[in-house]
Amino acid sequence: MKNFATHIVFLLLNICLINYSYAANSTEKNISTDQQLADIIQTHEAFYLKSSPFNQPKIAGNNAKLPDLSEEFLLAQYQQGLAIYQQLIALDNEKLTQENQINFSVLSYSLKNQLDSYTNNEHYMPLTAESGFHVWIANISKQVEFKTFADYQDYLVRLSLLPAYFSQQIYWMKKGLQAGISQPKVVLEGFEQSIAAYIKEDVTESSYYQPFSKMSVFIKPSQKEELRQQAKQVLSAKVMPAYKAYYDFMVNEYQPNARDNIAASSLTNGKEYYQNRLEHYTTLPMTAMQVHQQGLAEVKRIRAEMEAIIAQVNFSGSFSEFVEFLRKDPQFYASTPTELLKEASFIAKKMDAKLPSLFKTLPRTPYGVMAVPDNIAPKYTTGRYAGSARDDQPGNYWVNTYRLDRRPLYVLTALTLHEAVPGHHLQISLAKEMKDVAKFRNRTYISAFGEGWGLYSEYLGIEAGMYEDPYHNFGRLTYEMWRACRLVVDTGMHTQGWSRARAMEFLASNTALSLHNVKTEIDRYISWPGQALSYKIGELTIKRLRKEAEQTLGEHFDLREFHDQLLKHGSMPLSMLDKLITQYINDKSNGVTKL
Known part of the structure; x- marks a missing residue:
């Protein structure tokens, strides 16, 4: 416990030093606000890429890894994300270009949610009534384009890590039960069936085996047979036991001890959550x-x-x-x-x-x-x-x-x-x-x-x-x-x-x-x-903005152009969308007036 506390203090000290160093360098070099944001975006991108092997599939070795869900890693992720977020919100948003105001809005929104998810202990509940981590992780074969022998070998290594990955998820779910943070019991009725669906006596019927059913033309026939035998062994010895262990945990421990109250407000700090x-x-x-x-x-x-x-x-x-x-x-x-x-x-x-x-x-x-x-x-x-x-x-x-x-x-x-x-x-x-x-x-x-x-x-x-x-x-x-x-x-x-x-x-x-x-x-x-x-x-906001555009622009309203304006910048908070569309309406209205 002492070492863990020391680790936290060390991380917090590093954040302070990073923020102080960043602020000092920005002042000394008189870096523009746009450039400061560009630097933060670059830092965030590096942080994102390192946060999960799924985020860098083209890096050698990453396709043989699964995400780390240990306490130490999640805490470090939180602290690094917090440092970036603090740098970001210290910027004067009004000094940014329009494009960078969008960047600021989207990035601050996303980072805040990542931080809130951690502090709200959402990792204690890696499931909803309709799905869960055991379903999401089953899509790992879609992350990779299987061409070479090494691609298949990496996939087999990744499959062999599933028991450890499932154990980490179950660890957090147990922590959740102890803290009273679980999915309500009533929505979990029959949930175990979605786990049982992945447990196959004949492992060649498993969705995890699909990459070996129709293999790349670049794989030699002898290698194909070798890989298929390895796949059957890994699925039998690693993957199926991982799902069986999760099934047993769900039926014998999680469902019986899940909370009875359905309201989020019934959780600790539930109203705020x-x-x-x-x-x-x-x-x-x-x-x-x-x-x-x-x-x-x-x-x-x-x-x-x-x-x-x-x-x-x-x-x-x-x-x-x-x-x-x-x-x-x-x-x-x-x-x-x-x-x-x-x-x-x-x-x-x-x-x-x-x-x-x-x-x-x-x-x-x-x-x-x-x-x-x-x-x-x-x-x-x-x-x-x-x-x-x-x-x-x-x-x-x-x-x-x-x-x-x-x-x-x-x-x-x-x-x-x-x-x-x-x-x-x-x-x-x-x-x-x-x-x-x-x-x-x-x-x-x-x-x-x-x-x-x-x-x-x-x-x-x-x-x-x-x-x-x-x-x-x-x-x-x-x-x-x-x-x-x-x-x-x-x-x-x-x-x-x-x-x-x-x-x-x-x-x-x-x-x-x-x-x-x-x-x-x-x-x-x-x-x-x-x-x-x-x-x-969201729909009410979009309809309101369209109505404002139609009323202001009259016969000059172009629905195709309006839709392009809505979608051209990608996903964003509604307040930012409101600002952009209002600016578009004003600019077009002024342009029309001048005609």
């Missing part, structure tokens, strides 16, 4: 009550539009009866997974053709449509975008084909526009393809911006003519209502004492979501406090 997560995911200085009230107002507005559609289709029953009709009538459901995927693909391709009328700049990265992996599908959300791990891979729009009777077709258009185009795939790909920007900007995803854009993309489907009948438009409104309800139930459960049952009832009674989807979504919000707020808050 939830407010921190709220501000992180909305990027705005709002209170939980303000978000809650805004949600209720949106629910009321959207409900009126939904009632109008019910009247339009001449349905004689009540709102709840109409929703029940949508949930049960076979006409609204695919009969096979292939049918559902084909329908999603058709919608996506149809929207592709509409993009030039809405955007001047389109990404070059393609995307595919695929099913959510079977091992996580039962507790997974209805769909999601999975970006490419490398630049030689496409993005993927995942569609959940589990329980087809709970995957209505009337919401599929809205889902596709949100996850694929013009939603996440388009926005994230454009950000990755930005040229001449700091590298961290290409990889940064800010939820309020990205999810706000995704929900706004559903709205764009109206202008693109994508909702061909009242039922599909009702599906769009159901999805918008879903996001409005999130503002109510997330804040309700985490700050106002709402029960899980009350939240489920509120979401079920105001939307046409399947009851299975309602359950998985509420459990997601319980296990991921604040994230669900980002969608509606």
Whole structure:
């Protein structure tokens, strides 16, 4: 303990010396604020690259390593990040160029979240209701382009390290149980099934074995057989035991001792923690009550539009009866997974053709449509975008084909526009393809911006003519209502004492979501406090900015140009987006006035 305390003091002293030295050098050399920021960005990039072997896959040996999750390493990471953050926020943001103001905004936001995540002990809970580290780490084969014998050897070494990696994660989860920081017991029901899905008696059926099923043409036949035998041995001796140990821990120790209260505010310093997560995911200085009230107002507005559609289709029953009709009538459901995927693909391709009328700049990265992996599908959300791990891979729009009777077709258009185009795939790909920007900007995803854009993309489907009948438009409104309800139930459960049952009832009674989807979504919000707020808050901001542009610019408003202005700088906090778009409106307005 004494050595650990000495280590902390030593690190803090180093931070002070670094900051003092940096400030002194900046003053002596009279370095401009922009140059100071450039130096900090360079320091941060080096810090980022060294923080995980996943961040530098082209460095020799890194593909044979896994991240270090030891106490010493995480503490050192925190202290180094803190030193960079302190240097950053000491700058006078107003003296920076516009581009560097964006850099400042995005980097300070990202660094603050990394620091907050550590001080909030989020590493004690490396899982949510729908997924966890055992799923995330299974994607390591996608990080590498397998070409040489050494590529496969490195991968085998990495696999042999999985038991140690799992042990570190379990260590933190045990610390969490001791501190009362765990996922709530109720959202963990059935979670062990997602772990069991990775445990294979025949290891060649494991997803970890896939790189050895179809091997590089540059590998000799004799080497292929050698590598396959090694893979079977490592999977049997290392990987499967790691998953079995985690399964046993989950069932015998974690689930029985997990907390009973679902509210984030029930944790130590829970009210402060939830407010921190709220501000992180909305990027705005709002209170939980303000978000809650805004949600209720949106629910009321959207409900009126939904009632109008019910009247339009001449349905004689009540709102709840109409929703029940949508949930049960076979006409609204695919009969096979292939049918559902084909329908999603058709919608996506149809929207592709509409993009030039809405955007001047389109990404070059393609995307595919695929099913959510079977091992996580039962507790997974209805769909999601999975970006490419490398630049030689496409993005993927995942569609959940589990329980087809709970995957209505009337919401599929809205889902596709949100996850694929013009939603996440388009926005994230454009950000990755930005040229001449700091590298961290290409990889940064800010939820309020990205999810706000995704929900706004559903709205764009109206202008693109994508909702061909009242039922599909009702599906769009159901999805918008879903996001409005999130503002109510997330804040309700985490700050106002709402029960899980009350939240489920509120979401079920105001939307046409399947009851299975309602359950998985509420459990997601319980296990991921604040994230669900980002969608509606972001969308409302984008819609407000568009309205201001339309009203100010009148006939000179160009929707394609406006969308380019929204997306050209990548993901950013909403306050920065507001500043940029307001400046764009003013500049264009002045230019128009001079004509």
